[in-house]
Amino acid sequence: MSVLDSALPPRIALVGNPNCGKTALFNALTGSRQKVANYPGVTVERKIGHFVSPLGRRVQVIDLPGTYSLRARSPDEEVTRDVVLGRFSHEDSPDLLVCVADATNLRLNLRLVVELKRLGRPIILALNMMDAAEKRGCRIDAAALSAALGVPVVPTVAIRRGGVQPLLEQIDGAMAMASDAGENPPPCGWSEPSSRDLRAYHQEVEGLLAGCVADAGLPPLATRRVDAVLLHPVFGLAFLFLVLFLMFQAVFAWAEAPMNLIDGAVSGLKDWVAATLPDGALRSLLTDGIIAGVGSVVIFLPQILVLFFFILVLEATGYLARAAFLLDRLMGGVGLHGRAFIPLLSSFACAVPGVMAARTIENRADRLATIMIAPLMTCSARLPVYTLLIAAFVPDRPLLGGLVGLPGLVMFALYAAGILSALAVAFVLKGTVFKGAREPLLMELPAYRLPNPRDIALGLFERAKVFLARAGTTIFALMIVMWFLASFPGAPEGATEPAIQYSIAGMIGHALEPLLAPIGFTWQIAVALVPGIAAREVAVGVLGTIYALSESGDALQSSLAGALAASWSLPTALSLLAWYVFAPQCVATLSVVKRETNGWFWPAVMFAYMITLAYGASFITYRVALALL
Ligand SMILES: Nc1nc2c(ncn2[C@@H]2O[C@H](COP(=O)(O)OP(=O)(O)OP(=O)(O)O)[C@@H](O)[C@H]2O)c(=O)[nH]1
Numbered sequence: 001m002s003v004l005d006s007a008l009p010p011r012i013a014l015v016g017n018p019n020c021g022k023t024a025l026f027n028a029l030t031g032s033r034q035k036v037a038n039y040p041g042v043t044v045e046r047k048i049g050h051f052v053s054p055l056g057r058r059v060q061v062i063d064l065p066g067t068y069s070l071r072a073r074s075p076d077e078e079v080t081r082d083v084v085l086g087r088f089s090h091e092d093s094p095d096l097l098v099c100v101a102d103a104t105n106l107r108l109n110l111r112l113v114v115e116l117k118r119l120g121r122p123i124i125l126a127l128n129m130m131d132a133a134e135k136r137g138c139r140i141d142a143a144a145l146s147a148a149l150g151v152p153v154v155p156t157v158a159i160r161r162g163g164v165q166p167l168l169e170q171i172d173g174a175m176a177m178a179s180d181a182g183e184n185p186p187p188c189g190w191s192e193p194s195s196r197d198l199r200a201y202h203q204e205v206e207g208l209l210a211g212c213v214a215d216a217g218l219p220p221l222a223t224r225r226v227d228a229v230l231l232h233p234v235f236g237l238a239f240l241f242l243v244l245f246l247m248f249q250a251v252f253a254w255a256e257a258p259m260n261l262i263d264g265a266v267s268g269l270k271d272w273v274a275a276t277l278p279d280g281a282l283r284s285l286l287t288d289g290i291i292a293g294v295g296s297v298v299i300f301l302p303q304i305l306v307l308f309f310f311i312l313v314l315e316a317t318g319y320l321a322r323a324a325f326l327l328d329r330l331m332g333g334v335g336l337h338g339r340a341f342i343p344l345l346s347s348f349a350c351a352v353p354g355v356m357a358a359r360t361i362e363n364r365a366d367r368l369a370t371i372m373i374a375p376l377m378t379c380s381a382r383l384p385v386y387t388l389l390i391a392a393f394v395p396d397r398p399l400l401g402g403l404v405g406l407p408g409l410v411m412f413a414l415y416a417a418g419i420l421s422a423l424a425v426a427f428v429l430k431g432t433v434f435k436g437a438r439e440p441l442l443m444e445l446p447a448y449r450l451p452n453p454r455d456i457a458l459g460l461f462e463r464a465k466v467f468l469a470r471a472g473t474t475i476f477a478l479m480i481v482m483w484f485l486a487s488f489p490g491a492p493e494g495a496t497e498p499a500i501q502y503s504i505a506g507m508i509g510h511a512l513e514p515l516l517a518p519i520g521f522t523w524q525i526a527v528a529l530v531p532g533i534a535a536r537e538v539a540v541g542v543l544g545t546i547y548a549l550s551e552s553g554d555a556l557q558s559s560l561a562g563a564l565a566a567s568w569s570l571p572t573a574l575s576l577l578a579w580y581v582f583a584p585q586c587v588a589t590l591s592v593v594k595r596e597t598n599g600w601f602w603p604a605v606m607f608a609y610m611i612t613l614a615y616g617a618s619f620i621t622y623r624v625a626l627a628l629l
């Protein structure tokens with residue numbers, strides 16, 4: 001499509017090396033809030049946005065995954081190649097390429113620019129991170145660079161207000177020139193560069209650096225000193241484990257006060273509704289169905305936010321890529337690629353972005369192995385289940401003179417169980433189905449950066465929105481359905497048990513009971529497990545509803561944890577914890593695995609192996625606990 005074709009807005013694409021700030025630029029141009037983080041491989045699919053240029057032109061802009069060359073090696077890089085070359089779902093190549101380069105690392109970044117220039121398409125070079133380059137004392141003569149390259153060069157600071165203004169103006173200029181020229185830009189001619197081409201690119205870049213850049217600058221001394229410790233095989237690992245350990249302690253310690261507040265508000269609301277409405281089905285639906293169900297999920301918002309706070313800070317500082325290096329050897333021991341670390345760490349938040357992040361892994365077998373174990377990482381939806389059971393069964397005993405709490409320690413152990421079993425599964429997979437030589441980890445270490453409080457706040461806000469939206473839609477709807485299933489039909493004449501025993505949910509639970517009795521699950525758990533497949537935290541909501549409905553008379557149990565502690569045995573609770581370490585995947589994860597692997601085979605394998613592990617682990621846990629306790 002040409003810019004003259006006024007029916008469609010002109011399209012520009014942001015192309016550049018990983019972690020050079022393309023998405024930050026995209027957000028600054030379009031006002032979107034795509035994920036920006038300080039490690040290579042954050043963006044793995046193309047994203048489209050719009051903005052209106054200073055001259056009033058509506059422009060479409062495409063954010064792309066980072067790449068070092070159009071010789072794409074991994075699925076995310078293929079997306080970039082296909083968009084740039086116009087091979088993507090029958091789209092033409094973009095009208096204008098905005099090459100984004102990290103001004104602090106031009107030697108590497110300019111290589112892609114030189115390669116892209118050979119396409120003969122209209123190009124603008126955005127020298128991003130100019131603030132960091134200036135701080136390092138690196139002086140770049142943009143005018144000389146522009147003259148030498150033959151393309152417009154503009155400095156940008158994507159994270160500063162007004163930092164993209166020069167780019168906006170330049171885009172208008174380029175569009176006007178293209179309109180004046182009055183013809184379509186030439187089609188892309190690209191062929192895989194030979195080794196001679198690569199040498200030529202290298203020489204051209206050296207020439208450009210010599211002519212236009214003074215003091216290309218090494219990473220600052222402070223960075224090297226910090227890295228000497230944080231990348232140290234012993235001190236570095238010790239630091240990493242300390243960080244993760246603190247994270248789990250904080251999930252309990254920091255979240256306690258706000259959780260109590262939410263708990264108070266939920267029970268206040270429940271009491272108020274109970275006191276205001278006459279006894280009947282509506283009152284029960286509101287108090288036992290909706291408030292008890294949704295309330296028992298919403299209460300976990302503070303914990304989820306504390307967990308995300310840690311992950312966001314780790315992502316923003318640049319520590320994450322270093323942790324990947326530290327763990328490379330450990331992961332190599334079980335045959336995993338070092339690049340698997342970031343997908344696996346993202347899976348602590350949710351397996352869906354984790355599975356997608358595996359696109360940065362070149363080798364298909366390595367990528368599949370990573371995808372298959374990603375859901376064993378404890379996602380944040382499992383947090384409510386763990387916390388609930390810990391609150392009910394683990395005494396809040398301080399250890400080591402109050403330094404650590406037992407609940408935090410148990411939580412840490414549950415996360416560790418997930419990680420260790422993931423490593424074990426990877427070991428088996430890599431030794432059997434995914435055999436292959438191990439490739440070394442090549443990854444650029446990002447510069448250390450202070451987290452931007454605004455970014456962290458926005459990230460947490462987005463998380464809270466997603467969580468509350470789920471509670472207000474999926475979970476809300478499932479709770480209403482569950483309340484009906486758990487309330488009808490009512491108890492027969494002269495029944496002695498609570499009415500729920502005779503309801504449809506009761507019948508389903510009792511039907512599943514024989515299957516789950518060997519692992520110590522009660523019929524209530526059986527009822528909770530089924531909708532728990534839609535979204536794990538729903539299991540907690542369902543238990544909230546079931547126990548609210550199971551209470552005799554009007555005595556509303558104040559806490560679900562208290563109700564569980566009174567009615568489950570410790571072996572049952574331990575068995576359910578073991579179940580959730582391996583719990584079969586939620587629907588969202590299975591469908592993203594289907595999309596990423598192009599078929600139902602791998603999601604089916606995943607479901608089967610996880611449910612087998614879950615049943616086995618629960619069985620062993622339950623039997624051992626029965627024997628010992
Ligand atoms: N100091 C400074 N930091 C920046 C600038 N632009 C982006 N950053 C930071 O650089 C890091 C990477 O930014 P992203 O926008 O995620 O980079 P990307 O090019 O989209 O990375 P990938 O999606 O992984 O290819 C983040 O920590 C940003 O906050 C800038 O102009 N100056």
Ligand SMILES: [Mg+2]
Pocket residue numbers: 022023024035042043064065066
């Ligand atoms: Mg990006």
